Amino acid sequence: MPINIDYSLNSSFNDATLLHLYKCLLKPRFIEEKMLILLRQGKISKWFSGIGQEAISIGVTLALEKDEYILPMHRNLGVFTTRGIPLYRLFSQWQGKANGFTKGRDRSFHFGTQEYNIVGMISHLGPQLGVADGIALANKLKNNNKICAVFTGEGGTSEGDFHEALNVASVWSLPVLFCVENNGYGLSTPNSEQFNCNNIADKGIGYGMESHIIDGNNVLEVYSKVNELAKSVRKNPRPILIEFKTFRIRGHEEASGTKYVPEDVLEFWRAKDPITNFEAFLKNKGVLSAIIEQQYKEEITAEIHEHLQIAFNEEKIIPNLETELKDVFKPLDYQEIKPSSNKxxxxxxxxxxxxxxxxxxxxxxxxxxxxxxxxxxxxxxxxxxxxxxxxxxxxxxxxxxxxxxxxxxxxxxxxxxxxxxxxxxxxxxxxxxxxxxxxxxxxxxxxxxxxxxxxxxxxxxxxxxxxxxxxxxxxxxxxxxxxxxxxxxxxxxxxxxxxxxxxxxxxxxxxxxxxxxxxxxxxxxEDYFTTEIGKANLLKTGIHLTIISYGAAIHWVLEALENLSNIYADIIDLRTLQPLDIDTIFTSVRKTGKAIIVQEDSLFGGIASEISALIQEHCFEFLDAPVQRVASIDTPIPFQSDLEQQYLSKNKLRERIQSLHQY
Missing domain, CATH: 3.40.50.970 (Thiamin diphosphate (ThDP)-binding fold, Pyr/PP domains)
Structure with a gap:
C-alpha cells in the first residue's frame, strides 16, 4: 500500500521511540482482531471498534505522564494497553468476570481504575468532559503541574455539556486537553447533519480557547504535537481543544455495519490506515526489519493467547445479594461528635x-x-x-x-x-x-x-x-x-x-x-458536631397514632396537634429519606396501630407512598385503620397566595388527623 501519510515534519525521533510507537500501535489492533472473532463466536457480548484510529489513543497516552488522568471513550483501547493494564484484566472485564474492574456490573470500556489513572467512558458522553474539568481543577488547586486529557467524538460536541465544559474550563483556565476524534459519523449521522462549521476546532474561538487540528492517523504528528501542548499546559495552565481528523472504518458497533458510508470514502480512509502506513515508513527508513516485525507480532499474539486463557479459565461471578447491596454505597465509619453545651x-x-x-x-x-x-x-x-x-x-x-x-x-x-x-x-x-x-x-x-x-x-x-x-x-x-x-x-x-x-x-x-x-x-x-445520617427523631410520644413527616411539614404537624389536645401521637421527624429509618417507623406503628404520613410534595409517587407500602407489608397485622397519606394536590405549585395555600397539604392536615383518630 502506498504511503498516504506525511511523516516528514515529525521525523526527528530516535529509532527506539519509533519502534516503541509501532509496537504500541500493533497491540490494540491485534486485540481488536481477536475480539471480533470472539464476538462472532458469542464469547463477548458487544464490541465498539477503534480500528483505524489507534494513533490517537497511543499518541495522546504517551504524551501524558502515567499519573495524569485520562478519560477515554469506547474506541480508545490503545489508552488502556499503553497504560500497561494486564490484558487478562481487560479480557475479564469484557466477559463480566471478577478480575475485571466492575465486578461484572458494567461492560466493555465503561470502567475506570485509579491504579492506572483512567476514568472510563460515560454513555451520556457530555458529563465526561465536565469530569475532566473537575480533575483539572483539583490539579490546579493542588498546584501540582499536572494536566488531564478527555476524549469525545464529533457527535458529543453537539451536546450542551460540551459547551458547558469548555466554557467553564476557559473561564477557570483549567489544564485540560479536550480531544475530539472527528471520525465522520455519529453512528450513521454524517457531520453535515450534526454541525454547520468547517472544523470542530473552530468552536474554540467562541470559548476564547486555543485549538488545533491534527491528522489523527499520523502517530508521529499526534505524539509530537500533543507532547508539545502537554508540556506547555503544565507550565501555563489552560484548556486546549484538539480536533483529530480520522475515520471509523467499522460500524459504530459491529451490528451497525457501514452501509451508510460511500465506498469511495471507505477506500480513501483504508489507504490512510495508521499502522500499515507507519509500518511502510519505518521499513523505508530502515528502522523496522522483517525480523523485528515478526518478533513484535509473535510476542503480542502470544501475550493475547496467554491472557485470554487466564480470562477463560476464570470462574464466573457467583451472584451474592449481600455483596450487591453493600456495594451501592462506600462504607462509612461514622464518627459521632456530640454537640457541646456552648449553645x-x-x-x-x-x-x-x-x-x-x-x-x-x-x-x-x-x-x-x-x-x-x-x-x-x-x-x-x-x-x-x-x-x-x-x-x-x-x-x-x-x-x-x-x-x-x-x-x-x-x-x-x-x-x-x-x-x-x-x-x-x-x-x-x-x-x-x-x-x-x-x-x-x-x-x-x-x-x-x-x-x-x-x-x-x-x-x-x-x-x-x-x-x-x-x-x-x-x-x-x-x-x-x-x-x-x-x-x-x-x-x-x-x-x-x-x-x-x-x-x-x-x-x-x-x-x-x-x-x-x-x-x-x-x-x-456553636461548635463542630455530627448527627448520624439515616436515623429518624421521635419528637413526641403518644398512644393514639403515629404521624410521620419531614421538612416544613413537621412544623405543620406540631401546629395541628396543639389544637387537638385529646390526641396523643408519636411524631416522627424522618430527617433522612434515604437511607430510611424503617425500624423507628415500624416500632411506633406496631405500638399505636395507626399511621399517617405527611409530605409537602404532591401525592402520587412521593415518599409517603413508599412508606405507606412498607407499613402495609410489614405491620399489617398491627393496623387498626388504613394507612393515610396527606400531600399537596397534583398540580404545579402556583404563585398567588390563596392558590398556593389551596395547593399545600397543610390545610387539610388537622381534619385528616382527627378522622384517623376516630376511625
Missing part, C-alpha cells in the same frame, strides 16, 4: 451557614461551587463572608451550567477533593439531573469509586415563588440507588446532618426548606 439561639439559615463554615475549616481543601456563592454570598446569603475567610479558589462562582458543575464535582472527588454544589433553587437541579442519577449515584457500585459530593437544595413552597422556584422534589432522588437524601426540619439537625453529609464519601442531596430559613429558631451548639 446559641439561631435561625435555620444560620445553622446551615455555620455547618458549612466549620466544615471548610475542618477540611482544608473543601470547595464550594455555585451561582453567586462568592462575593454575593448566595441568593440566601448563606455563604456571605466566605470569600474573605477562605478565598475565591475554594468559594467558586460558577457560570449558569448545573450539569457540568455537578460533573466537575465528581472529577474533584476522583482527584481527592471534597466539594459542595449549591443549586440556587432545588428546581434548577433538573438541568443537572443526568450526572446526579447516572454518574454520582452509580459510581461506587460500578467501579468502587466514591462520589464525595454534597448537593445543597434550597426548596419548598410557602414563599410565593411560583412553579419554577418552589418544588420539593426529593422523590426524584429517593428512587435512585446510590444517593443519600437528607431533609432536616430544625436548625440543630440541619447543622449536624450537613456536617455529617460533608464527611460522608457518598453523594448526598441536602434539602433545605426556604420557608424555614428565617422563621425557625433553636438553641444550637
Amino acid at each position: 446559641k439561639n439561631i435561625r435555620f439559615v444560620d445553622a446551615i451557614s455555620d455547618g458549612l463554615k466549620l466544615s471548610m475549616e475542618n477540611h482544608k481543601d473543601l470547595v464550594i461551587m455555585g451561582q453567586d456563592v462568592a462575593e454575593y454570598g448566595g441568593v440566601f446569603k448563606i455563604t456571605d463572608g466566605f470569600v474573605a475567610k477562605f478565598g475565591k479558589e475554594r468559594i467558586r462562582n460558577t457560570p449558569i451550567c448545573e450539569s457540568v458543575i455537578i460533573s466537575a464535582a465528581y472529577g474533584l472527588s476522583v482527584n481527592g477533593v471534597k466539594s459542595i454544589v449549591e443549586m440556587q433553587f432545588a428546581d434548577f437541579v433538573s438541568s443537572g439531573f443526568n450526572p446526579i442519577v447516572n454518574l454520582l449515584a452509580k459510581s461506587h457500585y460500578r467501579w468502587s469509586e466514591k462520589a464525595d459530593i454534597v448537593v445543597r437544595m434550597p426548596c419548598g413552597a410557602g414563599v410565593g415563588a411560583g412553579p419554577f422556584h418552589s418544588q420539593t422534589n426529593e422523590a426524584w432522588f429517593t428512587k435512585t440507588p446510590g444517593l443519600k437524601v437528607i431533609y432536616p426540619a430544625f436548625p440543630e439537625d440541619a447543622k449536624g446532618l450537613l456536617i455529617s453529609a460533608i464527611n460522608d464519601p457518598n453523594p448526598v442531596l441536602f434539602f433545605e426548606h426556604k420557608a424555614l430559613y428565617r422563621s425557625v429558631y433553636q438553641d444550637v451548639s
Whole structure:
C-alpha cells in the first residue's frame, strides 16, 4: 500500500521511540482482531471498534505522564494497553468476570481504575468532559503541574455539556486537553447533519480557547504535537481543544455495519490506515526489519493467547445479594461528635451557614461551587463572608451550567477533593439531573469509586415563588440507588446532618426548606458536631397514632396537634429519606396501630407512598385503620397566595388527623 501519510515534519525521533510507537500501535489492533472473532463466536457480548484510529489513543497516552488522568471513550483501547493494564484484566472485564474492574456490573470500556489513572467512558458522553474539568481543577488547586486529557467524538460536541465544559474550563483556565476524534459519523449521522462549521476546532474561538487540528492517523504528528501542548499546559495552565481528523472504518458497533458510508470514502480512509502506513515508513527508513516485525507480532499474539486463557479459565461471578447491596454505597465509619453545651439561639439559615463554615475549616481543601456563592454570598446569603475567610479558589462562582458543575464535582472527588454544589433553587437541579442519577449515584457500585459530593437544595413552597422556584422534589432522588437524601426540619439537625453529609464519601442531596430559613429558631451548639445520617427523631410520644413527616411539614404537624389536645401521637421527624429509618417507623406503628404520613410534595409517587407500602407489608397485622397519606394536590405549585395555600397539604392536615383518630 502506498504511503498516504506525511511523516516528514515529525521525523526527528530516535529509532527506539519509533519502534516503541509501532509496537504500541500493533497491540490494540491485534486485540481488536481477536475480539471480533470472539464476538462472532458469542464469547463477548458487544464490541465498539477503534480500528483505524489507534494513533490517537497511543499518541495522546504517551504524551501524558502515567499519573495524569485520562478519560477515554469506547474506541480508545490503545489508552488502556499503553497504560500497561494486564490484558487478562481487560479480557475479564469484557466477559463480566471478577478480575475485571466492575465486578461484572458494567461492560466493555465503561470502567475506570485509579491504579492506572483512567476514568472510563460515560454513555451520556457530555458529563465526561465536565469530569475532566473537575480533575483539572483539583490539579490546579493542588498546584501540582499536572494536566488531564478527555476524549469525545464529533457527535458529543453537539451536546450542551460540551459547551458547558469548555466554557467553564476557559473561564477557570483549567489544564485540560479536550480531544475530539472527528471520525465522520455519529453512528450513521454524517457531520453535515450534526454541525454547520468547517472544523470542530473552530468552536474554540467562541470559548476564547486555543485549538488545533491534527491528522489523527499520523502517530508521529499526534505524539509530537500533543507532547508539545502537554508540556506547555503544565507550565501555563489552560484548556486546549484538539480536533483529530480520522475515520471509523467499522460500524459504530459491529451490528451497525457501514452501509451508510460511500465506498469511495471507505477506500480513501483504508489507504490512510495508521499502522500499515507507519509500518511502510519505518521499513523505508530502515528502522523496522522483517525480523523485528515478526518478533513484535509473535510476542503480542502470544501475550493475547496467554491472557485470554487466564480470562477463560476464570470462574464466573457467583451472584451474592449481600455483596450487591453493600456495594451501592462506600462504607462509612461514622464518627459521632456530640454537640457541646456552648449553645446559641439561631435561625435555620444560620445553622446551615455555620455547618458549612466549620466544615471548610475542618477540611482544608473543601470547595464550594455555585451561582453567586462568592462575593454575593448566595441568593440566601448563606455563604456571605466566605470569600474573605477562605478565598475565591475554594468559594467558586460558577457560570449558569448545573450539569457540568455537578460533573466537575465528581472529577474533584476522583482527584481527592471534597466539594459542595449549591443549586440556587432545588428546581434548577433538573438541568443537572443526568450526572446526579447516572454518574454520582452509580459510581461506587460500578467501579468502587466514591462520589464525595454534597448537593445543597434550597426548596419548598410557602414563599410565593411560583412553579419554577418552589418544588420539593426529593422523590426524584429517593428512587435512585446510590444517593443519600437528607431533609432536616430544625436548625440543630440541619447543622449536624450537613456536617455529617460533608464527611460522608457518598453523594448526598441536602434539602433545605426556604420557608424555614428565617422563621425557625433553636438553641444550637456553636461548635463542630455530627448527627448520624439515616436515623429518624421521635419528637413526641403518644398512644393514639403515629404521624410521620419531614421538612416544613413537621412544623405543620406540631401546629395541628396543639389544637387537638385529646390526641396523643408519636411524631416522627424522618430527617433522612434515604437511607430510611424503617425500624423507628415500624416500632411506633406496631405500638399505636395507626399511621399517617405527611409530605409537602404532591401525592402520587412521593415518599409517603413508599412508606405507606412498607407499613402495609410489614405491620399489617398491627393496623387498626388504613394507612393515610396527606400531600399537596397534583398540580404545579402556583404563585398567588390563596392558590398556593389551596395547593399545600397543610390545610387539610388537622381534619385528616382527627378522622384517623376516630376511625
